[in-house]
Amino acid sequence: MKNLTKALTVGAITIATLLGTSTLAHADTTTSTGKIKLEADDSAVTPLDPTNPDAPTPAIPDSSDPGNTGTGNTGALTIDFLSNIDFGTQKISGKSQTYRAVNKNPYIQVTDKRGTGAGWTLTATATDFTDGSKILKGSQMSLIDGQVRTQSDNQSAAPTTSDITLNNNAQIVLSAEANAGMGTWLNVYEGTEGNNDNVSLYVPAGNLAGDYNSSITWTLEDSPSAD
Secondary structure (H helix, E strand, O other): OHHHHHHHHHHHHHHHHHHOHHHHOOOOOOOOOOOOOOOOOOOOOOOOOOOOOOOOOOOOOOOOOOOOOOOOOOOOEEEEEEOOOOOOOOOOOOOOEEEEEOOOOOEEEEEEOOOOOOOEEEEEEEOOOEEOOEEOOOOEEEEOOOEEEOOOOOOOEOOEEOOEEEOOOOEEEEEEOOOEOOEEEEEEOOOEOOEEEEEEEEEOOOOOOOOOEOOEEEEEEOOOOOO
């Protein structure tokens, strides 16, 4: 009888092992969906911190330009911020001089919220420096070594920055090829406060004293440059 009991027990274990417990379970697989629709946005964009675009929005974007809080421009492709450049008060010299901007981090901010990947081009022109009827003869304002920055999680390719000497002809400052420059981008001319080597004004000798100003016009076009 004991031998019969052992035989039955071994047989039951063998059958359970061969069949396995998985043969008794039922698996049911199906799918669901997630969806989102992205569309262009035409609201204004707040200026970002030029030293750290991931930081909370600064109360004063450019500390050398405290009254400037941004353009407030609306649309799907916008210029959000432009620093006003200050070269301070200088003594007339007997020879030609190059003066440096007071601004430590002057910058330009552009946002593309079209969602088309069409690219864009930012150009600039400048008038002569004038004081009433007087012209600052032969002067040249230059912007060099711009640093293109954005928030760290931006998935778009970056636009390209160019060194420029401003005059009355349109100069390309930033250019985004197709599928580049989407989101918010900054072009920062970072330098030393009070003596920024990257933003300069050349003034030849032989000019009159005066309080001179130049008007810079920035144009953002909704396609890459043909150049």
